[in-house]
Amino acid sequence: MTNAAVLFDKDGTLLDDVPYNVDPALMRFAPGACEALALLHAHGFRLLVISNQGGVALGRFPFEALAPMEAHLRGMFDACGVPLAGAYWCPHHPAGTVARYAVRCSCRKPQPGMLLRAANEHGLDLSASWFVGDILDDIEAGTRAGCRTVLIDNGNETLWEPGPARIPTLREPNLLQAALAIVREQEAPARGPKLDTMKTATTNTTRQSIA
Numbered sequence: 001m002t003n004a005a006v007l008f009d010k011d012g013t014l015l016d017d018v019p020y021n022v023d024p025a026l027m028r029f030a031p032g033a034c035e036a037l038a039l040l041h042a043h044g045f046r047l048l049v050i051s052n053q054g055g056v057a058l059g060r061f062p063f064e065a066l067a068p069m070e071a072h073l074r075g076m077f078d079a080c081g082v083p084l085a086g087a088y089w090c091p092h093h094p095a096g097t098v099a100r101y102a103v104r105c106s107c108r109k110p111q112p113g114m115l116l117r118a119a120n121e122h123g124l125d126l127s128a129s130w131f132v133g134d135i136l137d138d139i140e141a142g143t144r145a146g147c148r149t150v151l152i153d154n155g156n157e158t159l160w161e162p163g164p165a166r167i168p169t170l171r172e173p174n175l176l177q178a179a180l181a182i183v184r185e186q187e188a189p190a191r192g193p194k195l196d197t198m199k200t201a202t203t204n205t206t207r208q209s210i211a
């Protein structure tokens with residue numbers, strides 16, 4: 001089994017965005033999500049979800065609501081024929097109202113804590129892994145963890161706060177395009193002798209040959 005994973009943000013990336021939602025009845029895959037997950041699974045990537053759930057700290061829902069939400073998410077993966085290898089939730093928020101969770105933590109994205117923990121617990125090679133998200137805080141978390149990143153350019157990022165770790169490796173309009181691009185990049189190194197020095201050239205060649 002490969003140690004490469006694709007780790008996904010949940011809200012606005014893998015699922016249609018419903019702010020502070022933990023109600024299973026309102027959880028819907030974003031367009032193309034099932035196909036994207038199946039494609040990545042078929043190419044040997046493990047699939048994980050990494051999500052800020054500051055609603056716990058903000059008192060929008062109790063910590064205990066996360067487990068049934070995760071169980072439903074797992075069922076959604078099952079229905080697509082793919083395993084959910086792991087799910088990580090940060091319940092914290094520095095401006096929270098629930099004292100126990102109103103802390104500045106190391107797991108809330110853009111911090112890389114959840115990705116590092118996932119890598120430890122699942123033996124992931126983060127340098128061979130990707131983080132996919134819909135805002136630049138996702139990109140920063142992925143970059144700081146040592147992953148390559150895909151920004152789903154679906155209009156959810158509105159601030160575009162710049163930073164050296166906030167430049168995605170790839171920008172794609174939707175999850176299926178993101179999955180196709182990741183697979184293309186994964187296959188690219190086999191075509192060139194030295195990934196590090198040849199990466200840009202190989203990527204361009206691959207893109208052209210597929211286009």
Ligand SMILES: [Mg+2]
Nearest residue numbers: 009011012134
């Ligand atoms: Mg999101």
Ligand SMILES: [Zn+2]
Nearest residue numbers: 090105107108
């Ligand atoms: Zn946290």
